[in-house]
Amino acid sequence: MSEANLPVGAHAGFMEASPFAIPSKKLVMWLFIISDAVTFAALLFAYGYIRNASPNWPHPFKFSPSIINVILMTFILVSSSLTMLIATRAAKAADKAGALRWIFITATGGALFALLHIREWFGLIKEGLKLFENPWGSPMFGASFFTITGLHLTHVIGGVIALTVVALGYKRGRYNADDIEIWSLYWHFVDLVWMFVVPMVYLLNVAR
């Protein structure tokens, strides 16, 4: 019997199983993560292209306050990945209170990271860093720095909002443990992107 001859509604029994044995929501999150990883990679490659082509690339990051601030931000972000893992584990074990507590700790870590990052931005702007101008060297530094760190900061702020929404929905019964696991993938991804932003943008430009 060809598919064209099937009566309406008779397709249900013929639905193909998921090729990866995961729910479609999780597959969509993985596909988003892959496309976002390529976006960040393209930005970092563009940054490398400009940096390599500019003989007077600035090295503005002193150990104090810039690198100390980056160490603190990295510690907070990586720790928030651990708290998100604990939240997912609690949700899978049907420990609703525990899952909510750990999600809110994760979101607080994300908010703290964002505040530290914004404080760093204001510090650099005060020192004279602008989009196409800075007192240290190549004028392209500001545009590339703000674009890469800004996109990452947007992801962190978006993640904090998403985690809060999912946590509140989970509390009301609208979302379940699978939704928390799916959003934990996003949060870990934001953490992993930072692992590339730090060496490329900060550590290769430390002031000596």
Added chain:
Amino acid sequence: MSAPTNTRDNLKTDITVYFVILALFGVQIALAYQNADGAQLLARMLAVALIQAALGVMYFMHLRDEQRNLRLALIPATIFVMLMMNMIWSDSFRLLHMRPLLK
């Protein structure tokens, strides 16, 4: 969905991976203050970052617990696209020698 009921999947492993990632970050900081030349430093930094990313994807994101065909669908294509991006470098070096970005 892959529930974390797998025997391999326990909190102890997560905490170990967490400390390994932090330790690797410490290695990156130490590398930054060595007097290595730019290309060498970049290669070392990226190698450490790739290890961190692999640990995060496999253990934090539990990709190692998913079916092999999901890993095959996601990882090789992403690596291929990122490798193709390396075609920009010859033009970047051309600009370096022409110095149009020097102000």
